[in-house]
Amino acid sequence: MTTPIELARVDLRGRTPAVAELRSALPRGGVDVDSVLPRVRPVVEAVRDRGAAAALEYGATFDGVAPDAVRVRADALAEALERLDPQVRAALEVAIERTRAVHADQRRTDTVTEVVPGGTVTERWVPVERVGLYVPGGNAVYPSSVVMNVVPAQAAGVESLVVASPPQKQFGGAPHPTVLAAAALLGVHEVWAVGGAQAVALLAYGGTDTDGQPLAPVDLITGPGNIYVTAAKRLCRGLVGIDAEAGPTEIAILADATADPAHVAADLISQAEHDVLAASVLVTDSPALADAVDAALTAQLPVVEHAERVRTALTGTQSGTVLVDDIAQGLRVVNAYAAEHLEIQTADAPAVAARVRSAGAIFVGAYAPVSLGDYCAGSNHVLPTAGCARHSSGLSVQTFLRGIHVVEYTEAALKDVAGHVVALADAEHLPAHGQAVRARFEALS
Structure with missing residues (x-):
């Protein structure tokens, strides 16, 4: 007999808690990245010092x-694509097509602002x-993560891409063949068989491969991973950019x-399938729906492949x-x-979502279940977690772009504003800043 599933309940009816109290009252898990830093730091330092040899040892x-x-x-990538199940290939092609369509519209254009005549x-x-795109390989296989990382980078115009994914014992030390096939389908020619914290470190520091070929370091690392990957990202941040922890x-x-x-129960289960730490939260004004969802969870769980993982989550x-x-x-x-991920399943859902x-x-x-977004909606599934959506966005073309201001002023335009520059420089007790302007118009004593 299946043990009933009853989601823990937080009853906020009749209450109006302040934001801080509300955040602390809501179900939320998370991981303590600081707790694993002492274990991850030696890995990062070893790869920094010994490169690929250390990464392979780990x-x-x-x-x-x-x-x-x-x-x-290269022939392993081509072979993986050739052997890819036709149905999986067709699904990946649809995912790639839709994701490219969405991300192509995200590309920013340069803008020129004429501040004053002669000053732009x-x-x-x-x-x-150059970017390093991490694709995990733990409880599941993630060719979709290849798509979600590679497509926006390509749309942004990144010229050098490397996908890193853990070696798989059952495939002779190569990443999972479906991951390789997805990379090949996207035109990615550089894939590293390395995972975990050692992958992040090798992407950040680079090195020399066992065959003597260089493994060039990257400028930015993106892609989800476990707590050890996150800790390594934290340690390497600054040397390289990262998308998020x-x-x-x-x-x-x-x-x-x-x-x-x-539907609600199925969607809660779909996220719980990822990890025992995955969070599945229902917010409702209907106690009857809450009871019915518990009953539906109990009914659906026996046919779920990863039932114990789901139950734990x-x-x-x-x-x-x-x-x-x-x-x-x-x-x-x-x-x-x-x-x-937030689903809106209410009357007049578009107005509520707005x-x-x-x-x-x-x-x-x-x-529009989350599963659609994971694969074929065209949206990106690399998204902020742990409440970071309050201040951060998901992976997009913007992740791979840098905005650079180019300042051009004529002599007349600079002369016109010189007095204001000098006044502000003096107000900040940085007179040399003002002198750098005056030197262009006054003889130096």
């Missing part, structure tokens, strides 16, 4: 296999020169009595049901929670 320890070289051979400031958008995945669903409990402190007085209060809750201010991505209505 791969043997953590992944149980060490390939002959870090860089995957141009904002020029320049792609990062990603935590466990999460879904919040704002639903009312019009929602189908079977659903019954963890990071998951639960939040009862609210009405959808207005529910919006206040989901804005405070700032979920990585009032959301904090979410990584919003999925509107009964026919």
Whole structure:
């Protein structure tokens, strides 16, 4: 007999907690990155000092296999694509096509502002020169992460891309063949068989492969990973740019009595499938829906492949049901929670979604589940977690672009504003700043 699933409940009805109190009251898990830094720092330092040799040694320890070289051979990429299941290839091609369509519209154009006659400031958008795209390989296989990382980088105009993914013992030390096939399908020619903290360090510092070929360092590292990957990103940040410190995945669903409990339960399960630390949160003004969702979770769990993982995630402190007085209060809750993925399953869902201010991505209505966004919506699934959607965005073309201001002033334009520059420089007790302007118009004593 299946043990019933009952999501823990937080009852906010009849209450109006302040934002700080609200955030602390909501279910939320997370990981303590600081706690693993002492274990990760030696890995990063060893790879910094000994390059590929150290990375391969850690791969043997953590992944149980060490390939002959870090860089995957070109013929292995071609073979993986040739052997790819036709249905999977067709699905990846649709995902790539839709993701390219969305991200192509994100490319920024340069702007020129004439501040005064003879004085212009141009904002020029320049792609990062070389990026490392991390694709995890733990509980699942993630060719979709190849798509979500590579497509916006290509749309931004990045010229040098390397995909890093853990070596797999069952595939002779190569990354999973579906990951290799996705890279090949996207035209990526450089893939490294390295994972975990050692992958981040090798991307950041570079080195020399076992065959003597250089492994060039990157300027930016993107892509999700486990706590050790996140810790390595933290340690390497500054030497390289990073997209974010990603935590466990999460879904919040704002639903009312019009929602189908079977749909809600299926979507909560879909995120819990990722990881025992994944968060699945229902926010509703309908106690009857909350009860029906619990019943649907219990009914669906026996046929779920990763049932124990899902059960652990659903019954963890990071998951639960939040009862609210009405959808207005529910919006206040989901804005405070700032979920990585937020579904709106309410009457007039588009109008409710328009009032959301904090979410990584919003999925509107009964026919836009998070799973669609994971693969084929065209949106990006690399999104901020742990409440970071209050201040950060998901991966996009902008992630791979740098805005550079180009300042051009004529002699007359500078002379016209020189007095103001000098006045501000003197006010800040930085007279040499003013002198740098005066020197252009006055003889130096």
